[in-house]
Ligand code: SF4
């Protein structure tokens with residue numbers, strides 16, 4: 001009887017292959033084709049639309065770049081809806097909506113709906129506190145990232161918010177029931193604030209809860225002119241390498257880790273440079289409507305009250321994003337490394353990302 005129940009649970013995994021996931025394939029396949037098309041042109045044709053919808057947050061993480069902002073200059077709903085609608089019309093393929101804490105916006109369901117209605121594969125990133133009190137975003141969201149760096153009080157301490165770990169877990173259970181089609185990822189930050197034992201507990205939780213896990217690497221120290229009050233929590237390359245040797249082993253053992261082997265091997269081998277093409281692939285807009293240069297976080301162009309198609313044809317935009325290949329910062333804290341590998345058509349990146357796509 002126990003065996004039967006276990007096998008049924010496995011069969012009914014919410015991460016199983018379904019017809020619904022064709023949408024995901026279209027997203028990935030289309031992204032690869034767009035990369036190739038854009039690569040052949042001097043005019044970037046970005047495909048990921050990354051929008052910070054608010055700079056407000058109820059957490060106070062030591063490594064946060066945004067916590068000094070209070071959300072006063074966040075864009076209003078109609079401006080965000082316009083941008084997402086235009087992004088779909090121009091040919092962006094997906095959106096990632098983040099903050100600050102996006103669920104602090106009471107109009108966040110409208111924002112997600114605008115993204116969904118624009119035909120964008122819609123992803124959000126949240127700290128998880130409001131998953132049950134502001135849940136309607138999930139009707140229009142394909143994939144959600146929820147931050148969880150450790151289990152229990154250790155996570156509460158990192159986020160400086162007592163009780164947040166419990167909120168994350170109960171919010172995830174809520175959405176497993178009420179939003180069965182939304183893919184759920186835990187996003188775990190690897191930094192000096194977490195040990196491998198704590199990370200393994202997070203991996204075990206994800207496995208038991210039948211959700212996915214993505215590790216992001218804290219790289220605050222590479223920018224000495226960063227925001228005020230940011231505490232350096234970046235691991236040294238040797239420590240990071242040791243950590244990812246163990247994480248890679250967990251992935252091989254069947255824990256639901258979604259980082260690519262391409263990404264992990266780069267860190268394990270202590271590489272410190274790759275040619276980055278991320279800004280040609282992803283357009284990152286901050287909550288006040290400014291685009292910031294990722295390599296020095298200085299604003300360079302605004303999307304407020306201006307058609308998005310005009311902004312991405314502006315010579316200043318083209319020149320700025322094309323300069324990314326000269327950047328020496330080698331960020332590994334987001335998808336820049338994987339996307340740049342795809343961009344350069346490197347077989348290890350293609351193979352590694354294809355493995356993720358079909359599992
Ligand atoms: S949850 Fe995110 S936005 Fe909020 S303080 Fe932490 S890192 Fe910053």
Ligand code: SF4
Nearest residue numbers: 276294295327330331
């Ligand atoms: S490595 Fe890429 S994503 Fe990072 S700052 Fe440089 S250009 Fe931007």
